[in-house]
Amino acid sequence: VPHTQEFLAEAERVADELEKIGVRADIDDRDESVARRIRDAEVKWIPYVVVIGKREVESGRLSVRIRGLGQREMALEELKEQLLRELEGYPRVPSTLPRRVSLRPKYR
Numbered sequence: 001v002p003h004t005q006e007f008l009a010e011a012e013r014v015a016d017e018l019e020k021i022g023v024r025a026d027i028d029d030r031d032e033s034v035a036r037r038i039r040d041a042e043v044k045w046i047p048y049v050v051v052i053g054k055r056e057v058e059s060g061r062l063s064v065r066i067r068g069l070g071q072r073e074m075a076l077e078e079l080k081e082q083l084l085r086e087l088e089g090y091p092r093v094p095s096t097l098p099r100r101v102s103l104r105p106k107y108r
Contacts, residue, residue: 001028001037003053011052014062015099017076022092023083028101038065048083 002011008029015025026046028037034051041049042065049065056062061073074082097104 001034001041001049001051003034003051005029007052007054007057010057011050012099014050014052014076017080018083019094021080021084023080023087024092024095025099026095026097026101027099030102042067048079050079 002008008027011027011029015027018025028041030037032040038049038051045067047067051063051065053063061075062079064072064074064079066072
C-alpha cells in the first residue's frame, strides 16, 4: 500500500522483489485513504500488508502488518526470508489479475 502516488515506484520495486521469490504481491493504488486500503486488505484476509511512505523509503525498512501478530518493521530481505519460511511446501500460483488494484475489474 503506497502512502501516496509518490511512492508507487517503490511499491512496484518491493512487489517485483516478492514476485521473484514466488510470492504474489498486489499494490492497492486506489484513490482511497491509507486506513481504508489497509482495512480492505484485512477484510480480504490478506496476511501481510506493507505500507510504503516517506519514513520507509528514508529508513530502508518496511512497515509490515502481519495478520494475527500486529505491526512490525523489517528490511525487505527479512520479509522475504520470513515469507519463504512460511510458504515452504505450499504451491505458488501467480495471480491472473493486474498487480495494481485500481486496474482490476469492479463488481457491484
